[in-house]
Amino acid sequence: MTAIENAHDVTSAMRGLRQARQYRQDPVPDDVLAELLEVARWTGSSRNTQPWHFVVVRDREQLRRLSELRPPIGWVADAPLGIAIVLNGGSTASEAYDEGRVTERLLLAAHLLGLGGGIAWYGDSDQQAEAKRILGIPAERTARSVVVLGYPTTTRDPRPNPVAGGRRPLTEIVSYDRFDAPTP
Secondary structure, eight states: OOOOTTHHHHHHHHHTOOBOOEEOSOOOOHHHHHHHHHHHHTSOOGGGOOOEEEEEEOOHHHHHHHHTSSGGGGGGGGOSEEEEEEEOSSOHHHHHHHHHHHHHHHHHHHHHTTOEEEEEEOOSHHHHHHHHHHHTOOTTSEEEEEEEEEOEEEOSOOSSSOOOOOOOOHHHHOOSSSTTSOOO
16 A cells, blocks of 8 residues: 555544635535545445435535534534435444444545534434435435535534533553553
8 A cells, every 4th residue: 555645644634634614605516526425425334334325415405404403403404515314224234334424424524625613413212214215315325424524614512512522631641452451
């Protein structure tokens, strides 16, 4: 495997990735959207099942309706683009893992392409059913989230109860060889 020439720039960009919840109204260009969808398409999945379908949501009314599913995702209404992740509904465990993989890939690719992004979880089973109704998704499919994308105005959390940022030190979260082993 060949190393990427600017790998440190990429890993630095990865560390700087933050969820964006406030966006300019500029549309995401079609070529950028196409690149993001290719990244999603080429994301690895359990046993290469590729258990997904992506619903590109540009319609402001659709985004507004999704934003009303539950108060913490009200910010979705102001985004120019959403990509709803729809899963086949086969294997709950592996599809949940695959959903996380494709979500993170979309967010990282968006960041590398100059966009900001965030993930909005629809909520409980009733809220998920309503999201499926809004987007015309068959009942037997699984739909729990939408990746929201655009040009961010800030990555500050606009919600009334934002969580403090930062990260715990590696010494608190890493062990070598055994869970209870001290960090060298």
